[in-house]
Amino acid sequence: CSDELFIRPLSLVLSAAVRKGITEAVARAFKDTRVKAVVLCGENGKFCGGADIREFAKAMSGPPLVPMIHAIEAGEKPVVAAIEEMALGGGLELALGCHYRVAHAKARLGLPEVTLGLLPAAGGTQRLPRLTGIPAALDLITTGRHISAQEALKLGIVDRVTEGNAVEAAVELALSVVGRPLAPRRLSNHATPLPADLDGVFEEVLVQVKRRARGAMAPVACAKAVRAAAELPYSRGLECERELMNTLFTSGQARALQYCFFAQRAAGKWSLPNGARWDNSRPRAVHTAGVIGLGTMGRGIAVCLVKAGISVVAVETEEKQLDSGRRAVRGMLERDAKRRGVTAPLHMITFTLSMQQLRDVDLVIEAVFEDMALKKSVFAELSRVCRPNALLCTNTSGLDVDELASVTDRPPLVVGMHFFAPAHVMKLLEVICGPRSSPETVATAMTLGKRLGKVSVAVGNCPGFVGNRMLKLYLDQAHFLLEEGASPEQVDQALEEFGFALGIFKVADLSGLDIGWRVRKAAGLIGPDVDPKFPSRHRQGRRYCPLPDLLCEQGRLGQKSGRGWYLYDSAGGKEARPDPAISSFLQEYRLRYGISARRITEQEVVERCVFVLANEGFRILEDGMAAAPEDIDMVYVFGYGWPRHRGGPMFHAAQVGLATVLQRLEFYHRQNPDIPHLQPSTLLRRLVGARSPPMQQWKQHIRSINSQL
Numbered sequence: 001c002s003d004e005l006f007i008r009p010l011s012l013v014l015s016a017a018v019r020k021g022i023t024e025a026v027a028r029a030f031k032d033t034r035v036k037a038v039v040l041c042g043e044n045g046k047f048c049g050g051a052d053i054r055e056f057a058k059a060m061s062g063p064p065l066v067p068m069i070h071a072i073e074a075g076e077k078p079v080v081a082a083i084e085e086m087a088l089g090g091g092l093e094l095a096l097g098c099h100y101r102v103a104h105a106k107a108r109l110g111l112p113e114v115t116l117g118l119l120p121a122a123g124g125t126q127r128l129p130r131l132t133g134i135p136a137a138l139d140l141i142t143t144g145r146h147i148s149a150q151e152a153l154k155l156g157i158v159d160r161v162t163e164g165n166a167v168e169a170a171v172e173l174a175l176s177v178v179g180r181p182l183a184p185r186r187l188s189n190h191a192t193p194l195p196a197d198l199d200g201v202f203e204e205v206l207v208q209v210k211r212r213a214r215g216a217m218a219p220v221a222c223a224k225a226v227r228a229a230a231e232l233p234y235s236r237g238l239e240c241e242r243e244l245m246n247t248l249f250t251s252g253q254a255r256a257l258q259y260c261f262f263a264q265r266a267a268g269k270w271s272l273p274n275g276a277r278w279d280n281s282r283p284r285a286v287h288t289a290g291v292i293g294l295g296t297m298g299r300g301i302a303v304c305l306v307k308a309g310i311s312v313v314a315v316e317t318e319e320k321q322l323d324s325g326r327r328a329v330r331g332m333l334e335r336d337a338k339r340r341g342v343t344a345p346l347h348m349i350t351f352t353l354s355m356q357q358l359r360d361v362d363l364v365i366e367a368v369f370e371d372m373a374l375k376k377s378v379f380a381e382l383s384r385v386c387r388p389n390a391l392l393c394t395n396t397s398g399l400d401v402d403e404l405a406s407v408t409d410r411p412p413l414v415v416g417m418h419f420f421a422p423a424h425v426m427k428l429l430e431v432i433c434g435p436r437s438s439p440e441t442v443a444t445a446m447t448l449g450k451r452l453g454k455v456s457v458a459v460g461n462c463p464g465f466v467g468n469r470m471l472k473l474y475l476d477q478a479h480f481l482l483e484e485g486a487s488p489e490q491v492d493q494a495l496e497e498f499g500f501a502l503g504i505f506k507v508a509d510l511s512g513l514d515i516g517w518r519v520r521k522a523a524g525l526i527g528p529d530v531d532p533k534f535p536s537r538h539r540q541g542r543r544y545c546p547l548p549d550l551l552c553e554q555g556r557l558g559q560k561s562g563r564g565w566y567l568y569d570s571a572g573g574k575e576a577r578p579d580p581a582i583s584s585f586l587q588e589y590r591l592r593y594g595i596s597a598r599r600i601t602e603q604e605v606v607e608r609c610v611f612v613l614a615n616e617g618f619r620i621l622e623d624g625m626a627a628a629p630e631d632i633d634m635v636y637v638f639g640y641g642w643p644r645h646r647g648g649p650m651f652h653a654a655q656v657g658l659a660t661v662l663q664r665l666e667f668y669h670r671q672n673p674d675i676p677h678l679q680p681s682t683l684l685r686r687l688v689g690a691r692s693p694p695m696q697q698w699k700q701h702i703r704s705i706n707s708q709l
C-alpha cells in the first residue's frame, strides 16, 4: 500500500475467502483518498485459475463474482490487472472488469468454463465480444482454448505484454493513466462490433459447435450467450447469460465434466499395496530412451519422446523397415515443427539395426509385434545389452508383463506402458504394474507419461489390463446385437448419439479386424476343431459370435482392405458407407442359424454396451486391477472416445442409478443366460444393497481389498 497504489494478492482460485478479500480491499482502496489507482495481482506469480470448482458442489457462500466485478469496473479509480502465468475462467472475467490488463509474455489466458459444462457467467460472454468482436469471442468461449499473451495482445484482450515483471509493468501503467477518463475503458459500455452477416456467422458456428459437441450442452449455450451480446444491451445480455448458466449449472453434464477435471488429476496419484505412492517414490531421470520396432506404435512413441526432449535410439531388424520408419518419424517431427514455427529436433533421434546401440540408454520401450514369444526374445536380448539399471518397458495391449519380466535379469525394473494409437496423439497411457515392478520403476513410467503429455493411469497386470478387458465385452455385446437383428450402422448411430466419438464398428474397422482375430486364435477360440461352414455359437462354455471371424475369412479386415463392417472407397479409405453386402451376409447368417431378427431399440443398444462396461469395471475394482472408479473412467475418456460429458462408465452408472443398472443387467441376463458378462457383478449387487453410496465410498464395500497395483 502506497499513497497512490493499492496492491492486493489473490490465491490461485477465486474462493469465497478470496472474493471477500478482493471486494473489501477494492472498496477500501476506492474510499481511501490517498489511493489513486489499483493493481490486482496473484499470489506466487499466478494471477488466477478461475472460480473454485470445488465450491460448485456446495451452497454458495461469500460475495458473488458478478457484482464484485461490476463494482471494480464502475469504480472511479483505474484498476489494472497484472496477469502472471494464467488468467483463466473467472480470473479472466475479473481481468475484463478491470480497466487495463498487462500480461507476462509467458501467461496463458482463456475461458475454459465450457470444458466444465458451464459458460463464463461473470459477464465474460458479454464483455469479451464487446472487446474482440464476435468471431474471436465465439472461438474462445465455445472451445475453452487457452491462448498466449501474444495472441491476447493481437486480439486486444490485454493492453501490454512484458518479458519483465508484470506487476511492476502494471504499476507503471496504473500510474500513467491516473486522471484519464474511465468510461471508454468499461467494456460493458462498449457496443459489440458486429460482422456484416451476423446470422450467417452464427448459423455456421452452431453447425460446427453441435457437430463437435457430440451432445454436450455447454458449447451450444456458450454460442447462444455470445449471440445475446450481439443483439442485446449489456444488462439484458447478462440476464440471458445467467439464465443459460442456471440451466447448465445444475445439469448432470456439468457434474460429469467437473468430475473428470478432478478424476484426471486423481489418476496421477497412484499407490501400491506395499505403501509406495506417487508422493513418496522418486522417479528416475530419463535423458535417453531406446524404442524397439518402428511400426505404427513405435513411430508414435519415438515422436512423443523426442518432442519431450528425450534423445532416442530407434531400433529395427531390417533395413527396409528402418528406412520407412525413419522417413515416417522425420516427417511427423518436421510437420509438427512447421506447425509450431520451430526447427525439427531431428538430431535427437538415431536409427539403427543394432541392439548394441542401446547399451547406454536410461530406458527402453519395446514396441514390436504383439506376440509373447517375440517379445520374450527381445527382452532376453535387452537384459544382455542394456546397462544393469536401465528400465525395460513393454508397449503391449494385453500381454502378461510379469511373464516378460521373468525372462530378464531385472524383473523389478520391468513395467508395461500401453500407448494408444496414434501414440503421438492419443492422451492415454496405461502403466501396467507387474507384481514385481519396483516403486521407482512405476514412478518413472508414470512421470515419463506426464512428461509426454499423457494422462497416465496405473493398472494391474491382467489380460487386456483395464481398457481392453472392458472393450472385449463391449464389442461382444455389439456382435450379439447384430446376430439378434441390428445392423452395424444402427449400433454405431446409437453409440454416437450417446456421445462416443465413433461407433464400435467404425472403431473396429479403423483398428483392423484382424487384430481381434489373432487374439481369438491365440486364446484358443478359433482352431482346427471349429467347423468352417457352420461355426459354433458357443465356445468355452459361453455364447460366442463367429461373425467377425467370418468377415476376416472373406478378407474384410476393415479400412486397410477397403471393406469391413462398412465399405470404403479404396483400401485405406476413411469414409464409411453402409454395405448392402453386409446386410445380406447378416440375413443369411441368421437364416442359417435359425435366428429370427427382432427390432432392437436404441435404448437396448446403449444399455447393453454401456452397462456391460460398467459391470466389468466393478469386477476390475474387486480384482484390485484399478485403484478407483476414477481411474477406470479416465481410461475410457482418454483412450476409448467415451463422451467426457458423461463422466466415464463408472460415473455414468452412478448417475443413472446403480439400482437401475442392476435391474437392467438382470433383465438382459434373463434374456441371454448364456452371456455371463450380463450377470451383475458382486460389487454392484453389494453397492445396491448398501443403498448406492457415493463413488468415493465404493471401495469400502469390496470384501477383501486385493490390490494388484
Ligand SMILES: CCCCCC/C=C/CC(=O)SCCNC(=O)CCNC(=O)[C@H](O)C(C)(C)COP(=O)(O)OP(=O)(O)OC[C@H]1O[C@@H](n2cnc3c(N)ncnc32)[C@H](O)[C@@H]1OP(=O)(O)O
Residues within 6 Å of the ligand: 013, 049, 050, 051, 052, 053, 054, 065, 086, 088, 089, 090, 091, 112, 113, 116, 118, 119, 120, 121, 122, 245, 246, 249, 262, 265, 266
Ligand atoms: C451461477 C454461478 C455463477 C458463477 C460465476 C462464476 C463462474 C466462473 C467459472 C470459472 O471460473 S470455472 C473455473 C475455470 N477455470 C479452469 O477451468 C481452470 C482449471 N485449472 C486448470 O486448468 C489448471 O489447474 C491450472 C490452473 C492451469 C494449473 O495447472 P497445473 O498443472 O499447474 O496444476 P493442477 O495440477 O492442474 O492443479 C493444482 C491443484 O489445483 C487444483 N485446481 C486447479 N484449478 C482449480 C480450480 N479452478 N478450482 C479448484 N481447484 C483447482 C487442482 O485440482 C489441483 O489440486 P490437487 O488437489 O493437487 O489435485
